[in-house]
Amino acid sequence: MQTITLEQFKAIRSVYHLTQAEMAALLSVHESLINHIENGRRNISARVGRILIDEFELTAEKLQRILQIHKEFSVR
Numbered sequence: 454m455q456t457i458t459l460e461q462f463k464a465i466r467s468v469y470h471l472t473q474a475e476m477a478a479l480l481s482v483h484e485s486l487i488n489h490i491e492n493g494r495r496n497i498s499a500r501v502g503r504i505l506i507d508e509f510e511l512t513a514e515k516l517q518r519i520l521q522i523h524k525e526f527s528v529r
Contacts, residue, residue, distance in 0.1 A: 457502040461516055463491055464523035465509060480504050 457465075466476050466487075473491075477484040480501055489495035497505075505511065 455502075455506060455511070455513065455516075456499075457497050457505055457511075457516075459490070459493070459497070461520065462497055462505070464519050465505065465511075466491075467527065468519050468522050469509075479508055 465471075466473075471479070473487040474484050477487045480487075481504070482501060486495060486501075490497055490501075509515070
């Protein structure tokens with residue numbers, strides 16, 4: 454089973470222009486969990502990872518493309 458890394462998690466939310474509240478609603482979790490994940494205080498659970506993969510229909514190739522888009526267009 455494919456797992457989602459923190460870098461991928463952040464890139465997905467950024468590329469899809471989702472707020473933490475929108476991401477939380479999509480994943481059926483509290484907004485605070487999204488904040489904790491992104492700040493390294495919580496890990497991405499297998500359940501959250503599965504929902505993310507299903508909701509965005511993620512494949513290894515699609516995740517790679519999301520990371521490329523994020524790196525190409527993100528302002529640092």
